[in-house]
Amino acid sequence: MPEKMDLKALARHIGVSQTTVSRVLSGSAARYRISEETQQRVLAAAKKLNYRANALAISLRSQRSSTVGVMVPEISEGYSSGVLSGIEDALLVAGYFYFVVSHRHRAELLREYPSMLLSRAVEGIITVNTDVREALPIPVVAVSGHRHQPSVVNIELDHMLAARYALEHLEKLGHRRIAFIKGQTFSSDTRPRWRAICKVAEELGLEIDPHLVVQLQDDGLGIEPGRAAAATLLERKRPFTAIFAFNDLTAMGAITLLRDTGLDVPGQVSVVGFDDILSAATNNPPLTTVRQPLQEMGRVAAKTLLQMIQSSREEWPKHSIPILPGFAERRSTALAASPGKKKPQVRK
Structure with missing residues (x-):
């Protein structure tokens, strides 16, 4: 035995x-x-x-709940599920239970969920791409929170390095007319990522045409928001040879729309995503993307929260913990083609 x-x-x-x-x-x-x-x-x-630690024994011995709360925008393929996987790894090994709540960026849920989790005696909260404005009496770790306030430690990707990976890659392939799909206004990563893109583009001498910048408009799941954003770019009739999308699902949606209009990816338009979710490598074509170490970010967030729970406030990490991105070069990018030769029509 x-x-x-x-x-x-x-x-x-x-x-x-x-x-x-x-x-x-x-x-x-x-x-x-x-x-x-x-x-x-x-x-x-x-x-x-x-x-697996004996969570019941730990709770009885320490008179603690051994429970934390996790707030995410949604539970689906992509960013949140990758981070949740890492959080789960660390919490289960440590013998902690966790509640997961999804809010879809609804203001009333963002207000109600922290109190709801506190009423269930959670010892700390991890937020994922979620902006919690009120101060809480327990430790909070924010993955891509970008809000510096007492009792909150941020797990933050180096967006400058991420933008440099993507734009230097496209620039070396000869792309000068690059279209951009920005994140939704409610996403906590949208503003810092866009600031980084603008700064790196300026350093590389790449002009950003405002007509080649669109923003995701809703919190729809899957590839549909990316399809809609790419359709808007084509309708503006401004030539471009590449798209840098806010995330991988958006990039995949853009690729399907481009192909539906008769454009070849990457022969006529190269596409770069962001996150490197599981399906990025098996997409058709396999997606070139900025690799955000989602599981590692989740593990770091959970380990940091457990450390905060077990220590005094004076011992807590200060403000933020930086995470470095990577880059996965695959077959959705190629040498720049001459733009503007074809005016595709979006299929109804």
């Missing part, structure tokens, strides 16, 4: 003390100055051996 994987057995397997394992899994490793190498060994072994 296989050995029961309890805390003692896990510690013996790794070769460290039970106390060290307990501190790592509870999110208090930084407080006790446990090395990053040891933390990674503990977390990797816990995941590989399917170890």
Whole structure:
């Protein structure tokens, strides 16, 4: 019969003390100055051996709920699901329960959910692409929150580096007439990402034509918002050879619309996405995209929240934790073609 994987057995397997394992899994490793190498060994072994902390015992012993709340715009393929996967990994290993609520950016839900979660005795809250304006009496970690306020730590992507990856890639392929699909006004990433794009474009000498900039207009799911944005670009009859989209689903929607009008991707128009969701690599064509390490951002958010729960306010991280993007070059981008040779008609 296989050995029961309890805390003692896990510690013996790794070769460290039970106390060290307990501190790592509870999110208090930084407080006790446990090395990053040891933390990674503990977390990797816990995941590989399917170890789960005894949440009931922890709650009874500490008189805590061992529960956190997670607020997301929606639960669907894309950004939120990738971040949630990382949050889940870290919380389950640490023996924490979690409530997930989706608000679809509805003002009344954004107001009500924090109080609702507090009434369920959560010890902290993780927000994902969600702007919570009121101060809360418990620690909060915001993934792409961009709002600096007491008791909130932000997990923030380096948008300058992300914009540089995408625009330098297109510029090296000869693209000068680039169209942009911005995020919705309610997305917390829209403004910092657009500021970064404008700054990098200026540094590279790329002119941004206002007629080649459109904004996603609603919170529709799937590829439809991207299709609508691409149709608007074509209707303006301004030539372009590339599109840089706010996220991968938008990019995929743009590709389907371009193909429906008879344009070849990437032969006539190159398309770059953002996020590198699971389906980006299997899209037709496989999508060139800025890689946002979504699962890692979720894991960092959860580990940071657990650390805050286990420590005093003076020991909390300050304001923000930076996350570096990557870049996946695939087959949706190619050398720039001569723009304006064809005026496609959008199929009804």
